[in-house]
Amino acid sequence: MKTKEEVYQILSKVTDPEIPVLTLEDLGVIRDIRVISDDEVNIKITPTYSGCPATDVMADDIRAALFVAGFSKIKIEQVISPAWTTDWLSPKGKEKLNKYGIAPPVAAVSLEEAIVECPHCGSKNTQVISAFGSTACKALFQCHDCLEPFDYFKCHV
Amino acid sequence: MLFEYILQLADNQLILAQRLSELCGHGPALEQDIAITNISLDLIGQSRLLFQYAGKLDEQHRNEDQLAFLRPEKEYRNLLLVEQPNRDFAHVVLRQYLFDEFNFLNYSGLTNSKDEELAAIATKSLMEVKYHLRFSKNWVLRLGDGTAISHRKMQDALNNLWMYAGEMFEKTAIERDLVKAGIAVDVEQLMPTWKESVMSTLKEATLNIPEGGWYQSGGKKGVHSEHLGHLLAEMQFMQRAYPNLTW
Numbered sequence: 395m396k397t398k399e400e401v402y403q404i405l406s407k408v409t410d411p412e413i414p415v416l417t418l419e420d421l422g423v424i425r426d427i428r429v430i431s432d433d434e435v436n437i438k439i440t441p442t443y444s445g446c447p448a449t450d451v452m453a454d455d456i457r458a459a460l461f462v463a464g465f466s467k468i469k470i471e472q473v474i475s476p477a478w479t480t481d482w483l484s485p486k487g488k489e490k491l492n493k494y495g496i497a498p499p500v501a502a503v504s505l506e507e508a509i510v511e512c513p514h515c516g517s518k519n520t521q522v523i524s525a526f527g528s529t530a531c532k533a534l535f536q537c538h539d540c541l542e543p544f545d546y547f548k549c550h551v
Numbered sequence: 552m553l554f555e556y557i558l559q560l561a562d563n564q565l566i567l568a569q570r571l572s573e574l575c576g577h578g579p580a581l582e583q584d585i586a587i588t589n590i591s592l593d594l595i596g597q598s599r600l601l602f603q604y605a606g607k608l609d610e611q612h613r614n615e616d617q618l619a620f621l622r623p624e625k626e627y628r629n630l631l632l633v634e635q636p637n638r639d640f641a642h643v644v645l646r647q648y649l650f651d652e653f654n655f656l657n658y659s660g661l662t663n664s665k666d667e668e669l670a671a672i673a674t675k676s677l678m679e680v681k682y683h684l685r686f687s688k689n690w691v692l693r694l695g696d697g698t699a700i701s702h703r704k705m706q707d708a709l710n711n712l713w714m715y716a717g718e719m720f721e722k723t724a725i726e727r728d729l730v731k732a733g734i735a736v737d738v739e740q741l742m743p744t745w746k747e748s749v750m751s752t753l754k755e756a757t758l759n760i761p762e763g764g765w766y767q768s769g770g771k772k773g774v775h776s777e778h779l780g781h782l783l784a785e786m787q788f789m790q791r792a793y794p795n796l797t798w
C-alpha cells in the first residue's frame with residue numbers, strides 16, 4: 395500500500411490548468427489524503443475562487459494521475475472551510491509565478507496602494523490598470539519603466 | 552425550511568450572474584467587460600456552492616443543475632432588483648452597488664450562522680464580494696461625480712432602481728424562524744448600516760435619492776417583474792431543449 399507521502403508526491407506533480415508553472419502543492423489546494431487500500435484513496439481539495447473553472451479540471455487531473463499510479467477507487471471531495479487565501483501559496487510558487495511573468499501577491503490595503511514589482515524588469519514603479527484580469531485570480535498592471543503590461547496574482551485574503 | 556432559505560440566497564447570486572453574463576463581449580470597454588464577467592463568474596461559483604448544499608437537503612433529490620435550471624419562474628426567490636435589465640452601464644453598476652452593499656452585510660452576518668456549512672460558504676464568498684463592492688462603489692462615485700452626461704445617467708439609474716432596494720430588508724416567515732434558530736441573518740437589522748453606507752456614497756457621488764418611501768417587492772415570494780421570464784427563457788433553454796445535457 396502506498397503511503398500518504400507517496401500519494402502527496404503524485405499529486406504535487408499535477409499542475410494548475412490555467413497557470414501551468416504552478417503545481418497543486420504550490421497553490422496549497424491539497425487539504426487531505428487518506429489511503430484506504432492498495433487501490434482506494436480519498437482526497438480533499440479546496441477551490442481557490444468559488445467560480446474558478448480550473449477547480450473541476452484539477453479534480454479530473456488528480457483522478458487521472460492517481461489512476462495511472464494504480465488506484466481505481468478515487469474519491470475527491472471539495473472542502474471550502476477554512477477558505478483558501480493567497481497566504482497558502484508556497485514561497486516556491488511565488489518565485490515560479492514571477493519567473494513566468496506574473497507578479498506574486500503582496501499584502502496591501504488596495505490595489506492602488508500595493509507596491510507590485512514588475513516581473514520583467516524588477517521596477518517598483520508600476521500601476522494597476524484593471525482590478526480584474528484574464529482569470530479570477532489576476533489583475534492587470536503596467537510598468538512605467540519598461541512600459542510592459544503584466545498580470546498580477548491578486549492578494550486574496 | 553432551511554432548503555428554501557438557501558435557494559433564496561442562491562437565486563440572488565445566480566440571477567444577477569446571468570444578468571451580468573449578458574455583457575460578456577458587450578462591455579463598454581475591454582477592462583469593464585472583463586470585470587463584469589469576472590464578477591458574474593464569482594457569483595455563479597457562489598450560487599453553485601449554495602445549490603449543492605440545497606441539493607443535499609432537497610426532498611425531491613434534485614441536483615445543483617436541476618435546481619438552477621429547471622424550476623418554473625414562480626419558484627425563484629430572488630430579489631426584484633437583481634433581475635432588472637441592464638439598460639446601460641449606469642444601471643449595471645448601480646444595481647451592482649446596491650446589491651453588493653447588501654450582499655456584503657448579509658454574508659458577513661452569515662459567517663456567524665449556527666449552520667456550519669452556510670457559515671463556510673459565506674466566509675468563502677465574502678472574500679470575493681468585498682472585491683466586487685470596491686469595483687461597483689468606485690464606478691458609482693466616478694460616474695455620479697463625473698461629467699454632466701454620466702451624472703444624468705447615474706441619476707436616471709438611481710431613479711429607476713431605488714424602488715427595488717427596500718425589498719432586500721423584507722423578512723419572510725421562514726427567515727423569521729431561522730433567525731430565531733441562529734441560522735439566518737435578520738435582514739431588517741441590516742437596513743440602518745446599509746443605508747448609512749449607501750447614503751454616504753450617493754452623497755459623495757452627488758446623486759439624489761428619489762423622494763417617497765414606497766418600494767416594490769414580490770421577488771422573495773415568487774412574484775416577479777416581467778423581466779425574469781425572459782431571462783429564464785434564455786438561461787434554461789439548453790436544459791429544457793436537451794434534458795440532462797452536460798458539457
Ligand SMILES: [Zn+2]
Pocket residue numbers: 512513514515516517537538539540541542
Ligand atoms: Zn518593468
